[in-house]
Amino acid sequence: MVSDARLARIRARSEQQGVRAxxxxxxxxxxxxxxxxxxxxxxxxxxxxxxxQGAAMVVPGVxxxxxxxxxxxxxxxxxxxxxxxxxxxxxxxxxxxxAGPATxxxxxxxxxxxxxxxxxxRQVLAPDGIGxxxxxMRPLRMVKDADEVERLQVASDAADETFGCxxxxxxxxxxxxxxxxxxxxxxxxxxxxxxxxxxxxxxxHTAAPHHHADETPVTEGALWFDIGCRKNGYCSDxxxxxxxxTPDPEFLTVHQIVLEARMAGExxxxxxxxxxxxxxxxxxxxxxxGYGEYFVHxxxxxxxxxxxxxxxxxxxxETVLEPGMSFSIEPGIYLPGRFGVRIEDIAVVTDGPARIxxxxxxxxxIID
Amino acid sequence: MPTDSRLIRIQDRVAADGVRAxxxxxxxxxLYTLGFTPPGDERCCFLVIGxDRAALVVPGVxxxxxxxxxxxxxxxxxxYADDEGPDAALEHALARxxxxSSxxxxxxxxxxxxxxxxxxQRAxxxxxxDxxxxxMRPLRMVKDAEEIERLRRSSDAADAxxxxxxxxxxxxxxxxxxxxxxLQNFRRVGSDGESSQLIAFGPNSxxxxxxxxxxxxxxxPMWLDLGCRKNGYCSDxxxxxxxxEPDAFYxxxxxxVWEARQAGExxxxxxxxxxxxxxxxxxxxxxxGYGQYFVHxxxxxxxxxxxxxxxxxxxxETILEPGMTFSIEPGIYLPGRFGVRIEDIAVVTDGPAEIxxxxxxxxxxxxx
Numbered sequence: 046m047v048s049d050a051r052l053a054r055i056r057a058r059s060e061q062q063g064v065r066a067x068x069x070x071x072x073x074x075x076x077x078x079x080x081x082x083x084x085x086x087x088x089x090x091x092x093x094x095x096x097x098q099g100a101a102m103v104v105p106g107v108x109x110x111x112x113x114x115x116x117x118x119x120x121x122x123x124x125x126x127x128x129x130x131x132x133x134x135x136x137x138x139x140x141x142x143x144a145g146p147a148t149x150x151x152x153x154x155x156x157x158x159x160x161x162x163x164x165x166x167r168q169v170l171a172p173d174g175i176g177x178x179x180x181x182m183r184p185l186r187m188v189k190d191a192d193e194v195e196r197l198q199v200a201s202d203a204a205d206e207t208f209g210c211x212x213x214x215x216x217x218x219x220x221x222x223x224x225x226x227x228x229x230x231x232x233x234x235x236x237x238x239x240x241x242x243x244x245x246x247x248x249x250h251t252a253a254p255h256h257h258a259d260e261t262p263v264t265e266g267a268l269w270f271d272i273g274c275r276k277n278g279y280c281s282d283x284x285x286x287x288x289x290x291t292p293d294p295e296f297l298t299v300h301q302i303v304l305e306a307r308m309a310g311e312x313x314x315x316x317x318x319x320x321x322x323x324x325x326x327x328x329x330x331x332x333x334x335g336y337g338e339y340f341v342h343x344x345x346x347x348x349x350x351x352x353x354x355x356x357x358x359x360x361x362x363e364t365v366l367e368p369g370m371s372f373s374i375e376p377g378i379y380l381p382g383r384f385g386v387r388i389e390d391i392a393v394v395t396d397g398p399a400r401i402x403x404x405x406x407x408x409x410x411i412i413d
Numbered sequence: 414m415p416t417d418s419r420l421i422r423i424q425d426r427v428a429a430d431g432v433r434a435x436x437x438x439x440x441x442x443x444l445y446t447l448g449f450t451p452p453g454d455e456r457c458c459f460l461v462i463g464x465d466r467a468a469l470v471v472p473g474v475x476x477x478x479x480x481x482x483x484x485x486x487x488x489x490x491x492x493y494a495d496d497e498g499p500d501a502a503l504e505h506a507l508a509r510x511x512x513x514s515s516x517x518x519x520x521x522x523x524x525x526x527x528x529x530x531x532x533x534q535r536a537x538x539x540x541x542x543d544x545x546x547x548x549m550r551p552l553r554m555v556k557d558a559e560e561i562e563r564l565r566r567s568s569d570a571a572d573a574x575x576x577x578x579x580x581x582x583x584x585x586x587x588x589x590x591x592x593x594x595x596l597q598n599f600r601r602v603g604s605d606g607e608s609s610q611l612i613a614f615g616p617n618s619x620x621x622x623x624x625x626x627x628x629x630x631x632x633x634p635m636w637l638d639l640g641c642r643k644n645g646y647c648s649d650x651x652x653x654x655x656x657x658e659p660d661a662f663y664x665x666x667x668x669x670v671w672e673a674r675q676a677g678e679x680x681x682x683x684x685x686x687x688x689x690x691x692x693x694x695x696x697x698x699x700x701x702g703y704g705q706y707f708v709h710x711x712x713x714x715x716x717x718x719x720x721x722x723x724x725x726x727x728x729x730e731t732i733l734e735p736g737m738t739f740s741i742e743p744g745i746y747l748p749g750r751f752g753v754r755i756e757d758i759a760v761v762t763d764g765p766a767e768i769x770x771x772x773x774x775x776x777x778x779x780x781x
Contacts (some may be wrong), residue, residue: 177531
């Protein structure tokens, strides 16, 4: 199950950059490198070390059983350690396996690695320098191959279906939390990998772009669901607004503007454009309509094994879009004390127009 | 509504240690300090604490939420737009927290992301960066009466959820189903949305961190290892269940582990080092001849984090004090056969340790 091809690509890029080895922290970088598997991440040292001579996983003894089961016989050697020993010796051995016995050199460590773990690496492996692993991983992880795009589609389908479950469950008097529970169950039933989120905001809460669902009961007014899961290692992220009752005319106006912004973003999601062009296209629509100050966040973020990853659809991100890049386009307008509207889709860059993963309509969902 | 007594204690330590400022990342450190934390993601976010004042650097998308939670609290909020990046906000926050005083080390949370530590380096150019645990560890390790009460309530939620898990064990049920039943119960009893509920049946139980899968629960042993965060504080509980009639060998192993668990409790006295708890529990298992099958430390501190200092293992010489809270969880894992672990949370007092779970240690026998 471990893909040698990805390890080879990581190796090739690190050699190009004159790096001795890359240390990937348990989590997203490891899921990418190993094609779907990562040991559990906690306060214990846990790294996949990739160097010119091989790859080795340093894993705490308590998780060693699973690592051996999944990795033994493949291209990744497993070095486990006991809690009382700390991970130092295992790290040294793993680095020798991956990069040979020489010392010094420059090491790259995952951007999301813990501060205390980076310090252990500095003390134990005494490299000449430590940089961010994104230097190697970012260009690889940004461009998805056909298998990855297929996994993103499957995760997106799960989000579409879960959105349907959430809408079907809406009743006056039900709390945001209860709607969240319905969608959590749906994601589990559909086989998410355990990581999922189900944002629910009702009424004035919809004006806070990251509202945490609480006990507020749903009555009449605006609502949005912002949901996603990880399935087979890849993530989904979807936002749709809903209105319970007869929509306030300004809600419909704002919805229409956000929808136009969302479509403008999609039109700019073309190979050759910079990521910032997607932001500018969407923002221009909202600015022109006079709501610019109420669009308080970037237009989108890359998505893959992480829910948020490069490129970022915002001013200043000049990443040139290529076929296989996948990211959210999610403009919004948030009117404090009143309501907010956001429409979010995942786009995949192709040679032609972007492919949109969600099959849901973008018209406002209105519930009587 | 948070109180600022913890903030003041941290400020006192900052002044006493001649540290310029301590930067806490979203998650446990901020939750401990403010009773609230912004979500942690790839965007830079820090609570900056100087000797006199505190400031929060937060991405714009989460600024509103922070404003609401910190109303009336002496923390100035510096938010930044996605396309600006955090550098200016970090500089302003540092100036607010420690005025014009320059020089001195900056401490950054142990769990902070590698790339965020580099952002601190770039934006603030401190003389040196060190781990925030230098200040936070002694404060977080010793719980006050209110924190212990929260740990008790979280433990009650775990006890009730264990019962819900046992109730879900029936013919044709898979590990995943029991996991789901416990997850739902945690949500019902009001966990903060963060919970872990593991179950391992039969030979799976010989892997201490087995992840629940589609294994059907037949006749034989299993453990349930579960916990949640409630009102900011965590629980962690492991108990054994046996479907059918346990055989003599299983009962013998269970009795050894229970004896080890009790020996750990006996050693959990003020004045003893943390390692003494490990040694006491391990000695029982070694004497019985199963030392090589006890493959992890005996326990870990618990509070706002599920795992935190001190660690009950060889080498951790933290002297136990009243108010320290940690798990005592010895286990014996027989590869290919089964594993037994009994886990309780102990609170060090002036006398014998207080054990939070009210559940008996015996295996729960579920008739077939």
